[in-house]
Amino acid sequence: MTKSENRCANCGGKLGLVSHHHRGLRFCRKTCKENSLAKTAKDHAWMRRWFGFGPRKASQVMGGPA
Numbered sequence: 001m002t003k004s005e006n007r008c009a010n011c012g013g014k015l016g017l018v019s020h021h022h023r024g025l026r027f028c029r030k031t032c033k034e035n036s037l038a039k040t041a042k043d044h045a046w047m048r049r050w051f052g053f054g055p056r057k058a059s060q061v062m063g064g065p066a
Helices: 030-050 058-062
Strands: 020-022 025-027
Touching (some): 020 030, 025 030
């Protein structure tokens, strides 16, 4: 039986010699990492809209004047 820490956080595939990391998560391929990050960003955008917050403006994200 394979332990869960030896599996990709996105697809559940086995991790090989090279694994890609992001915030404590491990991915088997760069594509898995990018897909997971895109899905997370989409989910966060949906939650912001649901709670009534508009999309962030570039000046707010970069810390510039509003």
